[in-house]
Amino acid sequence: MIQKKQYIKRSALLLAFFIVTAMAAAQAFTKDQLLGKITPAKDTNFILISAKYTDKKNIYLNKEAYQAFEKMAAAAAKEGIQIKIISATRTFDAQKTIWEKKWVRADYVKFPEEQRVKEIMKYSSMPGTSRHHWGTDIDINSLENSYFDKAEGKKLYDWMVKNAAQFGFYQTYTSKKDGRTGYEEEKWHWSYMPIAGPMLTEYQKMITYSDISGFSGSQFAAFNKVIEEYVLGILK
Ligand SMILES: [Zn+2]
Numbered sequence: 001m002i003q004k005k006q007y008i009k010r011s012a013l014l015l016a017f018f019i020v021t022a023m024a025a026a027q028a029f030t031k032d033q034l035l036g037k038i039t040p041a042k043d044t045n046f047i048l049i050s051a052k053y054t055d056k057k058n059i060y061l062n063k064e065a066y067q068a069f070e071k072m073a074a075a076a077a078k079e080g081i082q083i084k085i086i087s088a089t090r091t092f093d094a095q096k097t098i099w100e101k102k103w104v105r106a107d108y109v110k111f112p113e114e115q116r117v118k119e120i121m122k123y124s125s126m127p128g129t130s131r132h133h134w135g136t137d138i139d140i141n142s143l144e145n146s147y148f149d150k151a152e153g154k155k156l157y158d159w160m161v162k163n164a165a166q167f168g169f170y171q172t173y174t175s176k177k178d179g180r181t182g183y184e185e186e187k188w189h190w191s192y193m194p195i196a197g198p199m200l201t202e203y204q205k206m207i208t209y210s211d212i213s214g215f216s217g218s219q220f221a222a223f224n225k226v227i228e229e230y231v232l233g234i235l236k
Pocket residue numbers: 087132137138139188189190
C-alpha cells in the first residue's frame with residue numbers, strides 16, 4: 001500500500017515536471033516578436049507606461065517587465081531616487097525611422113556605406129536587431145554617459161548597479177574594457193533579463209541575416225557581424 005502511494009506521488013511529480021517543461025517550450029517566441037514586427041498598442045503582452053514614469057506619450061513595455069519596473073521604481077523612490085523612462089519598446093518601423101534619418105545625416109554620409117553602418121551602430125541598432133523590439137529594455141533619465149557620473153545621475157546609477165538585479169534589470173552595454181564587442185557603453189540602457197535572456201537565446205536559433213532587411217545599408221549587416229558582435233555583444 002505504502003509503495004503504491006509513493007508510486008502515485010512519484011508519477012504526479014513526474015507529470016508536473018513534464019507540464020512545466022512543456023509550458024516553458026510553449027513560451028517560445030515568433031520571428032516577428034524577435035524582429036520587432038509588432039503593434040504594442042494592440043498586443044496583450046504589452047502595457048502602456050503610466051505618465052508617472054515617463055514624459056513620453058504612448059510608450060509601452062512588456063507587462064511582466066513593467067510590473068518589475070514598478071517595484072524597482074518604488075524601491076528607488078523610497079531612497080529619493082526618481083527613475084524616468086525615456087525610451088522603452090520600439091518597433092522595427094520605429095527603429096527604421098531612426099536608422100534612415102541617421103543614414104542621410106551629413107556627419108554619417110561622409111563615410112562609405114559599409115563603414116557608415118558601423119558608425120551609426122556605435123549607439124543605434126539596425127532595425128530587426130534592437131533589444132528595444134522586445135519590450136524588455138528601457139533607457140532611463142539621460143542618453144549621455146556623463147549624466148551618470150555626477151550628482152543626481154551618479155546617485156541613480158550607483159543605486160541601479162547595487163539594486164536593479166534584484167528586480168531582474170541589468171545594464172547590458174557595459175564598459176568594453178573587458179573585451180565586450182558591439183555598442184559603446186550605455187549607462188542608461190537596462191534590460192529585464194528574465195524575458196530578454198530567453199528571447200536572445202531564441203534569436204540566436206531563429207534569426208539569420210536574411211531576416212535583417214528592408215532598410216538602407218541592410219546588405220552590410222553580415223559584413224559588420226551585426227548578430228555576432230552587436231546582438232550578442234552584451235554583458236558577460
Ligand atoms: Zn536603449
